[in-house]
Amino acid sequence: MSSFRMRLTFILIGMIGLSVLAAGLFMGKTYKDNHMDALQDNLVREMSVILDQMQWPTAEAVIPYDYFTQKAEKLKKITESRVTFIRGDGVVLGDSDHDPKTMDNHLNREEIQIAKKDGFGRSIRHSDTTNENLLYVAKLVDPKNPQSDIIRLALSLKTVDKSIQRIWSTLIVGLLILFVVAAVISYRVALGLTRPLEQITKVSKRIKNLDYKARVAVKRNDEIGELGYSINAMADSLQIQMARIHQNENQLASVLDNMINGIVMIDRTGRIVLINRCAEELLGLSASDLVGRNYAEAKQQYELSQIIQDGLERREHLREEITFYFPEERLLDLNLVPIFEDSDEFGGVLLVLQDVTAIRRLERMRSEFVANVSHELKTPVTAVKGFAETLLGGAVNDPETARSFLQIIFDESDRLNRLIGDILELSKVESRRIPLQFSPIELSSFIAKTIELMGSEAVRKNIRISVKVEPGIYVEADEDRLRQIIMNLLANGISYTPDGGHVSIQAEPVINEAAGRDETDYDHIRIHISDTGIGIPKKDLPRIFERFYRVDKARSRSSGGTGLGLSIVKHLVELHKGSISVSSNLGAGSTFTIELPVLQ
Structure with missing residues (x-):
């Protein structure tokens, strides 16, 4: 039980208990007063009857103690009350229980004083003679004369006290029963009031702890029910608002993280x-x-x-x-x-x-590209211009000199034409403006035909070209662009391999053994082109596919290369959704590896 419910229960029990106790006390007092009034009225009537039937001696010189005593004793048997006759000056004339001669003057007794004033009087006091509480009722013999003689009846209150005790016992038992009933009723009332409040409190605490799904089970239509409806409406609003806030936070976090x-x-x-x-x-x-x-x-x-x-x-x-x-x-x-x-x-x-590292690097590469293009274009143009000026200056008259200069002019013009062609080709490849026509290619015959085209240059340098390609290996690619890739790499290998060297080409399927595939089931093919040339230093390997980058600049220029071939190859391989890599040992040769998907 919650402390609030206990306090409310105790308050209700206390209020009901106090109310019942006050009612019991009032009922007890009322009963006692009414009972005393009834006894008094009864004794007054008995005294009136006694006076009506009794002859009261007057003006006697000797007090008739015996007469009044006998009358008192006789009347006691009839009324079951103590009877006392008192003279107007307070002298006891006769008593049913004691010798009147030995009794004190009764003039100052409370009931006597009240009777002299009102005609009859009542008092309750403890009697030392009988050692019990007595009800004394006194009445004037002549109500019109305050100095009249007095008759008094005294009734023991033992019976009355027993009745009062029975009443109080009944009241106490009733109070206890009422307390129990009040406790049960108070608990039920407190439970009915506090249970929904406790539920509302629990729901409020859950909402405070960010549990916005908590709701009050409303089963009442009173003010507490209205409070429950208000709490639920507030929780609905909070849940909607927090959902929006969480959504906005998640969106903001997603934007920031990405x-x-x-x-x-x-x-x-x-x-x-x-x-x-x-x-x-x-x-x-x-x-x-x-x-x-x-x-x-x-x-x-x-x-x-x-x-x-x-x-x-x-x-x-x-x-x-x-x-x-x-x-x-x-x-x-x-x-x-x-x-x-x-x-x-x-x-x-x-x-x-x-x-901005990549942006600045691209800007630097663009600047270097412009400088390299300017330099590469300037060299043949300067040569053509210089030899043309020499011929115009009179060398044309010397057939041998003229022929030699014209041959140089032709070679430089051809080199300039190749350079411009490669620049245009690279521009188209980089901008992906080259439409690729994919078709199935059988690598064995394709590579054999490509080697035939390169055979004259290999024979001129006495370089042996070996091929290792299993028949039946197919790949989907643009035949012209794939041949351009292979020829560029073969040309590089032949160009950078000394006379009498060796260039090899090998093609093989890439089989995923972990996936449980056999030799006829493959997704990629791999082509290795190796040479026994001068090799590439390790520091140059990361930049080997950059435009105009040359490992041996003097040798490259003398061999007629433009420095754009490997860059074109890299972009063409990427257009085929493949990859190219290089490994090399300085002085021992290089190996270029191309990996292409079988299907585009």
Whole structure:
């Protein structure tokens, strides 16, 4: 039982108990007074009858004690009461229980005084003679004469007391029964009042603890029922509002976590209040280590802390690019935006981090590409212009010199034409403007035909080309572009392999043994093109597929290469949804590996 229900039960029991007790006391007193009045009236009537039937001697010189005593004793037998005759001056004339001669003067007795004033009087007192409580009723013999003689009847209250005790016993038992009944009724009333209130309290506590599904089981139509309906309506509203808030929070968290830019929110005191996943990756720190702490506690380089401090002090937009070296080297573009709340009160700053490393690298590559193109175009143009000026200056008259210069002009023009063609080809490949016509290709015959086209150059350098391709291996690809890929790689191998060297090409299916497939069930094919050439240094391997990048620039230019072949190959392989990689040992040769899906 709850403390409130106990208090309410005790209050109800107390109120009912006090009411019943007061009613019992009032009933007991009323009964006693009415009983005493009835006894008094009865004794008065008996005294009136006695006086009417009795001759009262008067004016005698000697007090007739014997007469009055005999009358008193006789009357006692009839009335069952103590009878006393008293003279007007208080002298006892006769008594049914005692010798009147030995009795005290009764003039000052209470009932005598009241009788002299009102005609009859009553008093209740303890009798030392009989050692019990007695009801005394006195009456004037002549009501019109205050000095008249007096007759008095005394009745023992033992019977009355027993009746009163019986009444009090009955009242006490009744009170106890009423208390029990009142307790049961009070508990039921308190239970009916407190149970819905306790349920409402429990539901309110659950709502306070963010359990917005809690509801009050309303079964009443009174004020408590209205309160339950109000609690349920409030819970419905809170549940809808919190669902919207959670939805907005989830959407905001999803946006923040999936942004490609890092976001860090810092309040006016410098405490970090929000950081998204991208910012964690860029800064190399976790949100649990930063949120709730001052930005100065983050173990970052001085420039970042300085720009945050400047933003908090100046409260204006700041932008700066900083190179970070942890967790890896990056160039970050920092934008610090001040945050102002609705009352235009400064709330802090928002730090936006953007990794511009790739953008700057692309800008650098674009600049290098323009410089390389300018350089590559300038070299043959300068040669053509120089030899043409020499011929115009008179060398044309010398047939041998003229023929030699014209041959150089032709070769440089041809090289310039190849360079422009490769640049246009690379531009189309990079912009994916080349439509690919996919068809099934049987690799054994396809590679044999491709090698025939490269045979004259291999024979010229006495380079042996070996082929290892099992018949029946098919791949879906654009035949012209796949031949362009193979020929470029073979041309590179022949070009960078010394005379008398060896170039090999091998094609094989990629079988997924873990999936339980056999040799006829494969998803990819792999082509290896190896040579025994000069090899590629390890430092150059990551950049081997960049435009105009040459390992041996002098040798490449003398061999007639443009430096765009491998870049074109890489893009064509990617258009086929494949991948290309290279491994090399300096002085021992290189191996290019192409992996293509069987089906497009």
